[in-house]
Amino acid sequence: MTRTTPARPISVEAVFPELAAERGRTTRLHPRPGRPGMRDSHVGGPVLWPDDEPWPVCHEPHRRETEGYAPHEIRIARAAGAWPPSRPWPGAEVLDEGEPVPFVGLAQLFRRDVPALASGPDGADLVQLFRCPFTHGPRPERRYRLRWRRADETERAAGFLATPSQVPLLRWEHELPEPCVLHPEEVDTYPWAEDDTLPAPLIARIDAWEDAQTSEHGPDALSYQGDLSIPPGWRVGGFPSWASTGPMGIDCASCATPVRLLLTAGSSEMDADSHSWVPMEDRDPSLRGQASIRGGLSVAQPTRLRFGRDRDLHVFTCPADPGHPTRWVLA
Template sequence: MTRTTPARPASVEAVFPELAPYRARATRLHPRPGRPGMHDSHIGGPMLWPDDEPWPLCHEPHRRESEGYAPEEIRSARAAGLRPSSRPWSTEQDGPVPFVGLAQFFRRDIPGLACGPGGADLVQLFRCPSTHGPHLERRYRLRWRQAERTERAERFLAAPPEAPLLRWEDELPEPCVLHPEEVDTYPWAEDDTLPASLIACIDAWDDAQAAEHGPDAPSYQDDLSIPPGWRVGGYPSWASTGPMAVRCASCAGLMRLLLTAEGSEADVGSHSWVPVEDRDPTLPGRASIRGGPSVARPTRLRFGRDRDLHVFTCPADPGHAPRWVLS
């Protein structure tokens, strides 16, 4: 089934003609629980991984925990509609920890997905399931591949290694198929992301909408600029950190947003972005949303305290190290 973003509560460029030069296309991925295969673009499904290639491990010291959740017990509990039970932390966790495969995207499936080093057209995203240091930092990894060459491998890894216990249930992604959809997006309106005069006009419009329509009034940040959820390209949201210039550690050039990962596909403020196919046309507003957790939090993942994970790459040289920003 396709997923279709409803028309915005107001025509962005009719209200703010000055935004036309800033329009940028992004691809909403619309993950939904399913059974993706290793040759599919997906979140949480099996990775296209040659059998003779070592699975990525995190060798850094990890924070010692008191309890955790076994991956198989998480899967069984989800299938039964229950919460998994925790168990005491295992000494097996003291060595290197396997990264968790979060997602893989083929350029043939995802409009706007940038090329990787050497024209690579398949990108795979991983996260260490453990935290690091006193600030509970996370470690992520990108693996770029040539899809056609990788698909010619003789054998593929049937089941990747897993940590015996995960600290949180939301370290394990739910396998999701994707329903890519291109949409227009506009910059986050704060600090110097747009001219000060335009941001002032946006703020005044928001105030007028709130005065006229009350708590359900549309706003630029929530309803007109950047959709929630997993997406490729477009603009980053800066709700938690405020805007920042993300520069390459190798060449100091400005980096480009490759993708955004988010635990929630919609919240109270952004419910207008929920696709038409996930709504009851006989009901208004938030009351029309159907599908429960499979629509609101389909991947079961969480990033920080429900933040967006922005993955940036260097447009001058995709081989330079990516940067990860939680905002």
Template sequence: MTRTTPARPISVEAVFPELAAHRGRTTRLHPRPGRPGMYDSHVGGPMLWPEDEPWPVCPEPHHPETEGYAPDAIRSARAAGAWPPSRPWPGAGTPGADGPVPFTGLAQFFRRDIPGLAAGPGGADLVQLFRCPRTHGPHLERRYHLRWRRAEETERAEAFLSAPPVIPLLRWEHELPEPCVLHLEEVDTYPWAEDDTLPAPLIVRIDAWDDAQEAEHGRGAPSYQGDLSIPPGWRVGGFPSWASTGPLDIGCESCTAPMRLLLTAGGDEMDADSHSWVPLEDRDPSSQGKASIRGGQSVAQPTRLRFGRDRDLHVFTCPADPVHPPQWILS
């Protein structure tokens, strides 16, 4: 099934013609619960992983835990619309006693499905995203991992891993991704308007326009950040949103080149300020606004994952040399 972003409530370039020079494109992934296969682009599905290749693990010491959630219990609870029961953590309170921990596979994307996906090292056209299911240090930091591949070469492997290593307990229920198929759609996007992301006089005008819209139409009025610039949810390319951190200069730690946004992993596909982006296919045409949205959690939080304070993970790569390490920004 296709997914179609509704026309923006206001033509942003009609209001601010100079934004045409800053227009970009992003591919909205529109994940929805389903049964993706290892040869598909997906969130939460089986990875295309040669059987003779070691699964990635996080070797760093992990924050000690007291209780957690078993993956099977999480799946059963989701099917029943309930919350899973927690269990005591084996060896609770012993730092680093568990040793290396297998990464959780979050998503994989093929460039043949998503032409806007930047190429990886050596022209790699398949990227796989992983996260350590445990936290690190007193601030409960996360560790992520990217694996780049040449899809055609990988698909010629003699055998593939039937299932990743079992992780007995997860710290939170939202560590386990819900298998989701993708419904790809390219849309126009515009930079976040703050600090030096756009010319200063233009940002002043955008802020004034937002204030005037709210004064005339109330808090539900369209806003630049919420309705006209950057869609919420999982997407490839385009511009990062900076809701909690403010704009950051992301330079490559190897060569100092400005890094580009590879992809954004979003915890929510909509929130109170961005429900205008929900696709037409997920709406009741007889209703208006937020009340028109159908599908419940399968539309609002389809992958069940969480990222950072505002639930967005931005993955940046170096355009000068994709071999250089990526950077992970939570915003």
């Protein structure tokens, strides 16, 4: 089934004509629980991984763990609408701080499914996203990894890995992605309005307009950030959202070129401030507003993943050389 973003409640360019020059495009991925295959673009499904390649492993020191959740019990609990039981770490020893840990495959995207996906090194058109299931350092921090491939070459491999390496327990239930099929859709977007993301006079007018909306409509008021600029959830390209951190200037660590947004992985596909973006196919046409949304967690949090404290994970790459180190930002 396709997913169709509703028309915006108002035309933002009619209110702020200057934004026509700032308009961009993003591909909303619209993940929904399903049964994707390894040759599909997906979140949480089987990764297309040749069986003669070692599965990616995190070798950095990580926090010691003494308990967690078994992946198969997480799946059973989700199907039952329950919470999985916490288990002590198996064996006589807890997970050692220096022990290598297999990465968890979070997503893979083919450009044939998402034409707006930027090219990787040597024209790679398949990107795979991984995360270490444990935290690192006192803050604590996470470790992510991208693997770029050429899809045509990879699909000619003699065999593929059926069961990736994994740790026996995950520290948190939300470390395990729910297998989701994708429904890519391109939509118009506009930059986040804060600091120097737009001209200062324009940001001042947007702020004044939002204040007037709140005075007139109260809690049902429209907002530029929530309803008109950037959709929530998983998306490719477009503009980063900066709800938690405020805008950040980010350059390539190798060549100082300003990086571009490759991918945003969202903790949620909607919240109270962004429910107007929920697709028409996930709504009851007889109802209006947030009350019309159907599907529960399968619509609001389909992947079951969390990034930070329900933030967005922005993945940036260097436009001058996509082989340069990836930049990861939680915002």
